Amino acid sequence: MAYLPQSDDDIRQMLEVIGVSSVDGLFDHIPQEIRLRGPLKLPAALSEAALQQHMEALAACNSGTDRTISFLGAGCYDHFIPAVVDFIASRSEFYTSYTPYQPEVSQGNLQALFEYQTLITQLFGMDAANAGMYDGATAAAEAVLMAIAAQNGKRKVLVPESLHPEYRQVLRTYTANVDVSITVLPTPGGRVDAAAIAKQLDSKTACVVIQQPNFFGCVEPIHDVIQAAHAAGALVVAVVDPISMGLLKRPGDLGADLVAAEGQPLGIPQQWGGPFLGILACREQVLRRMPGRLAGQTTDRQGRRCWVLTLQTREQHIRREKATSNICTNQHLMAIRAAVYLALLGPHGLRKAAILCLNKAHYAARVFTRDSGLLPAFEGPFFKEFVLKAESPAEVARIQERAFEAGFFAGVPLGTWYPDLQDAILFAVTERRTREEIDALSQCLACARRSSTAAERLVR
Amino acid sequence: MKNRQATRLLFELSKPGSAEDILPDCDVPEEPAESLLPGELLADQPPPLPEVSEPQVVRHYVNLSQWNMSVDTHFYPLGSCTMKYNPKRNDRAANLPGFVNLHPYQPEATLQGLLECLYRLEQMLAEIAGMDAVTLQPAAGAQGELTALLIAAAYYRDRGEKRTQVLIPDAAHGTNPASAAMAGFHAVEVRSDHRGMVDLEDLTAKLDSRTAVFMITNPNTLGLFDVNIRRVADLVHAAGGLVYLDGANMNAVLGIVRPGDCGADMMHFNPHKTFSGPHGGGGPGAGPVAVNQHLADFLPVPRIISAPGGFRLDSDRPKSIGRVRSFCGNIGVLLRAYAYLRTQGAEGLRQVSERAVLNANYLLQRVRHIIPVPHGVRCMHEFVASALKLKASRNLSAMDLAKRLLDYGFHAPTVYFPLIVREALMVEPTESETKETLDAFAEVLFRITEEPEELLHEAPHTTPISRPDEVRAARNPILKWTPQADSV
Numbered sequence: 001m002a003y004l005p006q007s008d009d010d011i012r013q014m015l016e017v018i019g020v021s022s023v024d025g026l027f028d029h030i031p032q033e034i035r036l037r038g039p040l041k042l043p044a045a046l047s048e049a050a051l052q053q054h055m056e057a058l059a060a061c062n063s064g065t066d067r068t069i070s071f072l073g074a075g076c077y078d079h080f081i082p083a084v085v086d087f088i089a090s091r092s093e094f095y096t097s098y099t100p101y102q103p104e105v106s107q108g109n110l111q112a113l114f115e116y117q118t119l120i121t122q123l124f125g126m127d128a129a130n131a132g133m134y135d136g137a138t139a140a141a142e143a144v145l146m147a148i149a150a151q152n153g154k155r156k157v158l159v160p161e162s163l164h165p166e167y168r169q170v171l172r173t174y175t176a177n178v179d180v181s182i183t184v185l186p187t188p189g190g191r192v193d194a195a196a197i198a199k200q201l202d203s204k205t206a207c208v209v210i211q212q213p214n215f216f217g218c219v220e221p222i223h224d225v226i227q228a229a230h231a232a233g234a235l236v237v238a239v240v241d242p243i244s245m246g247l248l249k250r251p252g253d254l255g256a257d258l259v260a261a262e263g264q265p266l267g268i269p270q271q272w273g274g275p276f277l278g279i280l281a282c283r284e285q286v287l288r289r290m291p292g293r294l295a296g297q298t299t300d301r302q303g304r305r306c307w308v309l310t311l312q313t314r315e316q317h318i319r320r321e322k323a324t325s326n327i328c329t330n331q332h333l334m335a336i337r338a339a340v341y342l343a344l345l346g347p348h349g350l351r352k353a354a355i356l357c358l359n360k361a362h363y364a365a366r367v368f369t370r371d372s373g374l375l376p377a378f379e380g381p382f383f384k385e386f387v388l389k390a391e392s393p394a395e396v397a398r399i400q401e402r403a404f405e406a407g408f409f410a411g412v413p414l415g416t417w418y419p420d421l422q423d424a425i426l427f428a429v430t431e432r433r434t435r436e437e438i439d440a441l442s443q444c445l446a447c448a449r450r451s452s453t454a455a456e457r458l459v460r
Numbered sequence: 461m462k463n464r465q466a467t468r469l470l471f472e473l474s475k476p477g478s479a480e481d482i483l484p485d486c487d488v489p490e491e492p493a494e495s496l497l498p499g500e501l502l503a504d505q506p507p508p509l510p511e512v513s514e515p516q517v518v519r520h521y522v523n524l525s526q527w528n529m530s531v532d533t534h535f536y537p538l539g540s541c542t543m544k545y546n547p548k549r550n551d552r553a554a555n556l557p558g559f560v561n562l563h564p565y566q567p568e569a570t571l572q573g574l575l576e577c578l579y580r581l582e583q584m585l586a587e588i589a590g591m592d593a594v595t596l597q598p599a600a601g602a603q604g605e606l607t608a609l610l611i612a613a614a615y616y617r618d619r620g621e622k623r624t625q626v627l628i629p630d631a632a633h634g635t636n637p638a639s640a641a642m643a644g645f646h647a648v649e650v651r652s653d654h655r656g657m658v659d660l661e662d663l664t665a666k667l668d669s670r671t672a673v674f675m676i677t678n679p680n681t682l683g684l685f686d687v688n689i690r691r692v693a694d695l696v697h698a699a700g701g702l703v704y705l706d707g708a709n710m711n712a713v714l715g716i717v718r719p720g721d722c723g724a725d726m727m728h729f730n731p732h733k734t735f736s737g738p739h740g741g742g743g744p745g746a747g748p749v750a751v752n753q754h755l756a757d758f759l760p761v762p763r764i765i766s767a768p769g770g771f772r773l774d775s776d777r778p779k780s781i782g783r784v785r786s787f788c789g790n791i792g793v794l795l796r797a798y799a800y801l802r803t804q805g806a807e808g809l810r811q812v813s814e815r816a817v818l819n820a821n822y823l824l825q826r827v828r829h830i831i832p833v834p835h836g837v838r839c840m841h842e843f844v845a846s847a848l849k850l851k852a853s854r855n856l857s858a859m860d861l862a863k864r865l866l867d868y869g870f871h872a873p874t875v876y877f878p879l880i881v882r883e884a885l886m887v888e889p890t891e892s893e894t895k896e897t898l899d900a901f902a903e904v905l906f907r908i909t910e911e912p913e914e915l916l917h918e919a920p921h922t923t924p925i926s927r928p929d930e931v932r933a934a935r936n937p938i939l940k941w942t943p944q945a946d947s948v
Contacts, residue, residue, distance in 0.1 A: 002808040003545050003736075003892050004815050010895040014822040018838075023814045026821055027716055029838070030685055034722045040715045041587050043580075045805030048549045055799060059558025061573030066561040068570070075786060076564050082482050084518055092532040093525035096546050098739040101538070102862065102872050104923035108527035109741045115470050118940040123507045128939045132743070134599035137786035166786040173760075173782040177613045177644030219497060247493055249503045262786070272574060273564035273787020274599065275744030287937075293742070297941075298933035300925040301918070310933040316602070316638035317877070321647040326602045326638035333740035336521075343470050343517050346479030347506035355493065356486055362496055363488035381497050404567065412565045435487040 001045065065270065069437050070409045071364075073385050073428020074215065075136065075164050076273060077265050079243065079353070080432050081341075085267040088340045095333055099293075103308045109332065110307035113295035116339040123245050123342065124259045125252025126281035131293040131330040133278025136262025137170040140209065140239050142291050142325055143258040143280060144171060147207035147235040148180060149324070150286045154206035154234075155180050158197060162187040162214035163239060165417035171209075188420070190216045190378025190387065194224030201232035207258075211239040212251065216426065217361070217385025218378055219248070226255045235286075242266055242279070242338075244383050246354025258282045267341030268334055277334035288314060291325030356431035357384035364429045364438045372445040377424050385428045387414065393422040395449070400425075402448035408441045462924060466519040467527070471941045473520065474510035527924050528741070529871045535897050537823075539842045539874035539886025540633070540681060542711045542733035544816075547800065550736065554795035564787040568772055574791070575771035579764045581798045582748075588710075588809070589727055589750035590720025595759045596748045596789040601708060602635040603784060604728030604747025605675070609643035610781045611726065611751065611758040612673045612702050618758075618779060623672035623701070629658055631681045631878045636706060645672060652880055656682040656835040658692055667699040677706040678722070679713065681878040681886070682835050683820065683842035693723025702726065702755075710734045711890070712817055712841035715810035719750075726751040731797035738796075746793040760784050815891035816841040819898060823889050826902035830909055831861070834881060842888035844881050845873075850909060851883050856916055858883040861908060863927065864919035868904045 006014070011023065020026060027035075046054060070078045089095065093108065100106030100113075113131045120129035133139040144157055157175075159168055159182055172182060183200055185192065197208060208229045213219050222238065229236045238256035243265045251259050263277030264270070282290060288311070296310030316323040345353065361384045368374055368388060377387035388411075390396045396413050403410035415422035429438065466473075493502055512520070529536065536543035554560075562574060582594040598604040609626065616623050625648050626640035637647035648666055651659040658676065667674075674696040679685045686692065693703045705719040705727035711734045719727045731737045732745035739745070751759060761780045762773035773788075804812065817840050824833055824843045831845040847858040862872030862885065874886040889898055908916065920926065 001547075001803045002811045002815070003547060004811060005892065005894040006815060006818070011818065014818055014895060017825045018818075018821045019825075020821075023818055026814070026817045026838070029687060030717060031687055031690065034690055034717055036590075036716060036718055036721065039806035040809065042584055042804075042806045042809070043802060045808050046802050048803070051549060051553060051799055051803050054802065055553035055556060055577075055795075056558075058573035058577050059556040061576070062558045062562055063570040064558060064561035064566070065563055066557045068566075070563060070566075072563040072565055074565055078561075078563070080483065084514060087518070088521045088525075090551075091522065091525040092546075092738075093528045093530045095530075095738045095740050096532045097528045097530035097741045098536070098538060098541055098543060099742040101874070102529070102866060103928050104863065104920050104925055105529040105534075105866050105871065106527075107924050108524035111467070111469070111527075112521070112524055112741075114939075114941070118469075118471065119509060121940045122509055125507070134603065134744075135786050137783070138599070138603075164786070166783055169783040170785060173610060173784055174642070176610060176781065178642075219501060223500065245503075246506050247497065247503065248501050250507060253503075269560045269792075270563050271560050272562040272571070272791045273789070274785075275790040275792050276786075287939075294937070294939055296933040297938035298929045300928050302926055304925055306925040306928045308928045308930050308933050310930070310939075311937055312934075316634035318634070319638075320634045321637035321641040323634065323638040323641070326606055326635050326642050327600070328602050328633075328635050329600045329743035329745055331599075331740075331744045332742035334744060336741070339470075340517060340521060342509055343512050343520075344480065344482060344514060345509075346511040347509045348511075349479055349482055350509065351506040352481070352483050355490075356483060358493060358496055359486055359490050360488055362491065383497070400567070404570075409563065409566055431483055438488070 068407055068409050071411050071427045071429060071441065072409045074412045074426055075262055076270050077428060077430055078270065078432050079265045079430050081267050081269065082344050084344055085337050085340045089333055089337050094336060100309060103306065107306060110295050112336050112339060114297060114307045116335045117295060119339055119342045120279055120281050123242060124240065124281050125250030126259055127284040128287050129281040130290050131295055132335040133280050133292055133327065134331060135274065135276040135278045136260060137167040139260035139278030139280045140167050140237065141171045141174040143237045143260040144207060144209065146286055146289045147237060147258060149289045151206040151235060154204050156204045157182045157206055158185060158200055158208040160185045160187050160192040160210065162190065162192060162216060163209055163211045164215045167239065190218045191220050191380045192225060194221050194228055197225055198228040201228060201234055205232060205234040207235040207237050209237045209239065213241055213244055213383040216378060216387050217382040218380040219383060222254055230255065243353055243357060246350040247358065263334060263338045266338035268337050275331060275334055277331050277338055289324055290314060292327050293330045353431050357429065360431065360433055360438065361386060361429040364427060367438060367442040368445055371442040372449045374445065384430060385426055387424050387426050390423045396423055396425055399445060399448045403441060403444050406444045408444060410441060463523045466523045469941050470510045470512055470520065473512050473516055476511055478513045479511040480514045534869060534871050535893060535901060536871040537873050537887045537889050538871060539888040540708060542888060542890060544736055544890040545892035546736050546738040550796040550799040553799040554792050559795055572770050575764055577798050578794060579766055579771055581794060582764065584801050585729060585748055586750055588714060590718025591750040592753040593756040593759060594748055594750045596794050597760045597784055598747035598749055599785050599790050600743065600745045601728055601730045601747045602639060604749045605635055605639035606642055607749050607760060607784050608704050608726045608728060609639055609645065609673060611755055613643055614758045614779065614781050615755055616672060623670055625670045626672055627666055627674045629676060631880050632675065632677055633681065633708060636675045656680065656684045657686045657688055660688060663692065664695060667695060667701065669700065671699050671701040673702045673704050675704045675706055677708055679709040679840040682844050683839040684835060685840055689722040709841060712813055714813040715806055716813055720752065726755055731793055735797035735800045737793040744790045744793055746790040812891050819889040819891060819893055823887060823898045823902065826898065827905060830906045831885065842886060844878065845885045845887065846881050847883035847885060855913055858885050860916040860919065861885065864908045864916050866920040867922045870901055870904065
């Protein structure tokens with residue numbers, strides 16, 4: 001099904017106008033020795049009905065968070081998505097349009113971006129936000145590159161282990177062939193030690209990255225980190241959960257210079273990790289180093305307020321190798337989702353979401369530890385995620401298995417990234433989780449532990 | 461029809477107390493935030509977001525949506541962007557709950573349907589590329605370029621070679637040199653010859669032991685197939701370099717030419733273009749990268765592998781460049797590409813390219829007597845016309861023509877790109893347009909060139925706004941709404 005509207009008669013007429021005898025003649029100039037002989041080896045074409053059946057069969061082989069109750073987080077969350085968000089994002093005037101190169105026929109997209117940028121500055125207390133990056137990890141990497149560019153000659157970056165491990169991996173990939181040195185700071189207590197950071201800060205340090213709440217769900221002493229960094233002349237890149245802004249002080253109000261965030265919690269489905277939304281915001285001073293698109297307000301010839309893409313001399317299509325980045329898209333539809341979500345919830349809705357997450361996560365931590373005897377890995381305060389420790393990596397696996405059989409995704413095991421946390425699980429609790437679900441998982445964890453202790457005793 | 465009230469900014473529509481209470485009440489014992497979090501980190505009040513009711517939000521955004529041109533509403537011949545029809549069946553397939561609600565860290569055993577789908581997509585892309593291995597991770601074409609260049613850097617590091625330059629034709633997209641710089645290379649420009657092909661003399665002069673990669677877009681941004689591609693690849697390889705094919709224009713050659721058979725070592729696809737994933741107003745896209753065997757070890761992790769017990773994710777690849785983004789890719793976009801490829805098959809895909817090239821050549825013939833096409837009377841899937849003569853004779857610029865087209869209900873072609881053609885209008889009709897639409901477009905273009913100059917300088921006249929003052933926007937950037945800024 002190639003979606004081709006030309007009839008045989010059309011084709012004949014068109015070829016006549018072109019002056020070739022067959023469609024194949026249009027490719028005559030391509031040398032024979034590089035032409036493909038024979039058809040591509042692809043599966044036979046499916047009808048629409050067969051496609052639907054095939055895709056439904058494949059989808060049925062998955063078991064997602066619609067079927068299994070999810071306590072998974074670690075950068076991707078099962079937050080509630082209001083119907084309006086899906087509805088607006090399915091308007092094909094939005095989703096089948098493209099980059100607003102012609103502002104006169106793209107005012108809807110441009111205004112939506114201008115509103116998105118404003119909402120993001122309001123959310124994080126920053127001076128400016130761009131129209132969006134690929135995801136939280138690349139937004140963080142680009143924020144670091146911005147900080148380095150703004151900090152003449154300083155090439156050192158401090159990154160705590162409490163930053164999402166995949167964000168650290170992306171940062172490493174992005175800086176593999178440029179002159180940047182990344183120092184990773186251990187966070188054995190689950191949070192950064194501001195004094196330890198202060199020791200690492202020197203005149204070569206361009207920036208410090210700090211995640212709030214961090215990968216383990218713990219709330220970082222971000223004040224002290226910002227203070228120490230600024231005292232040493234380093235900038236601070238804050239990686240922030242947007243939902244936490246319903247309760248926590250905004251990074252801009254605390255003095256952060258750049259904010260990078262994953263926008264997925266703001267009305268974007270999990271879809272196995274993408275497409276997501278990279279949020280990037282900054283202070284005025286580094287604005288001209290901002291990568292990506294920016295919508296700006298201006299007037300038309302009649303003096304009416306309108307919007308255009310602006311400050312384009314930063315971008316690749318103008319500056320080529322001197323551009324601030326190679327990015328030339330903005331995950332636009334995801335930015336619209338986030339804007340609609342924030343507009344629908346408003347300040348009080350966002351606060352409610354944050355308070356629900358906070359209370360449910362604390363309730364879960366309390367009953368999980370009470371019922372199962374799993375111990376908190378860290379002592380510090382936390383927001384919507386927390387880490388519990390089992391006896392052994394084997395017990396972690398058993399807990400996961402038993403919980404899945406009972407209909408739960410029981411958190412993310414941390415052993416993949418942290419050798420010291422082979423026996424630890426990161427649980428996330430969003431406003432979607434009910435008391436009933438939390439209690440049920442708690443019973444299941446207790447059960448799994450009892451049987452695993454019994455099994456271990458037998459082995460011994 | 462224009463609803464100016466509902467399209468005021470969200471912040472101007474805001475009224476305290478009007479937002480809906482969407483979330484459920486708390487069903488666990490509540491504790492004050494102060495007892496759970498350190499007081500010095502708690503905000504006194506939530507962020508100053510607007511407060512708007514649900515009906516207002518819906519009317520606001522639905523009205524805004526109508527202030528856009530889109531593929532579903534208009535002919536959108538934006539060169540280089542492949543604005544083809546986006547089949548609705550693909551959206552429905554990708555939006556199945558069994559795909560949308562998957563968490564990246566749920567167990568592999570619960571993801572077998574998705575992994576199978578992605579694994580097969582990789583295989584289909586490898587076949588179309590004529591290459592050996594594919595990563596689906598890059599989030600966009602530009603990130604695909606960066607990924608491939610980082611792979612090249614890792615490859616040379618592994619071989620103990622120090623190569624610092626990436627050669628790029630002057631007609632290339634800006635992302636090419638920008639990606640080269642991000643990957644830590646110096647971008648070196650290679651001239652195009654008078655036919656719009658890579659100037660072999662200039663290429664030969666610039667190839668040496670510093671050359672890491674030659675990036676080539678083929679068909680190129682003039683819409684021409686560089687017939688020397690094999691020779692170009694041989695020259696680059698002889699100098700010890702790698703050939704990267706920018707797959708931006710794959711819509712012209714599906715099932716007709718495979719980059720791998722032309723000597724390319726690696727390439728990226730733009731599934732949001734070639735494989736009909738919608739453009740989303742500027743994203744999300746995706747940028748899968750295909751490579752030949754000698755580069756496969758360097759692909760990003762994790763890789764999807766087919767093992768006896770089922771599909772698995774494999775991160776144990778010591779030579780890999782690592783991750784280029786979090787998680788595994790823009791799955792929603794990739795699923796649409798998978799659905800598109802499955803409904804096309806080999807024959808359908810070839811037809812896509814044949815008709816895309818047919819439509820472009822037909823439109824070229826209809827247009828070239830109105831606006832000259834400097835690089836010849838034939839093209840692939842797009843062509844670049846030049847308004848230079850009209851500029852000289854009637855003081856009409858490419859921009860004037862573009863703006864006036866909007867009045868007639870056509871999205872404008874890409875203007876002022878590629879940089880090597882003055883007063884450029886880059887036209888890409890795609891395969892999904894009817895002959896009648898192409899005829900109407902050509903007729904309107906002709907009519908426009910006969911219209912009074914002043915009418916064109918002031919165009920567009922029928923759109924929600926007239927030409928915006930872009931200089932003012934850049935000189936005094938207003939990038940967000942503030943309470944004190946008066947509405948104009």
